Amino acid sequence: MNRKSLFDTVRGMLGRGFRQSEVDRLDAAIEASLELPWDGVPAVPSCGVSEAGLQLIKTFEGCAKMRRDGMVEAYPDPGTGGDPWTIGWGATGADISEGTVWTQAQCDARLDADIARHAAEVREAIGDAPTTQGQFDALVSFHYNTGAIARATLTRRHVAGDHEAAAREFAKWKHAGGRVLKGLVRRRRAEVALYRG
DSSP states (O other): OOHHHHHHHHHHHHTSOOOHHHHHHHHHHHHHHHTSOTTSOOSSOTTOSOHHHHHHHHHHHOOOOBOTTSOEEOBOOTTTSSSSOBBTTTBOSTTOOTTOEEOHHHHHHHHHHHHHHHHHHHHHHHTTOOOOHHHHHHHHHHHHHHSOTTTOHHHHHHHTTOHHHHHHHHTTOOEETTEEOHHHHHHHHHHHHHHHO
């Protein structure tokens, strides 16, 4: 882009030169506009998961199994009645099994780390596909719950720009342990609402 030509045109329109603060603001606006695809939708929100996305995840994960002593204990997967054992805000992994006990601070720190990891995996899966903040948040919530962002048809639909078809795909992910779970049905509806925003 020829910025000199642009600045010269604006100078001519204003009938005066620029103050340095105006030059800085124009430069920032030009840089920001260059990061947008032609339709004006950000390629991928760079700020990560918004407060709305975080609240959606926290609402459906809950910080379950709080004991009277203030500690949080692991619980079995609701779909299988066993593995994967889960603790806090839906955390699973090799470090969590029957009998695992954490503080609330450990649960909150793990949530932050897990969301950052899942957001990075979503960004990798969708590449530079135009994505609104609500779509990104919904995809992170979906991935946080399923771990399926890299293989899901909804990801391919989203990347192709067929957002309505992608939105319809969420509802297919309602099974755990071979049965439909009402909690997953509600979560998918909430994710679709955020995705369609």
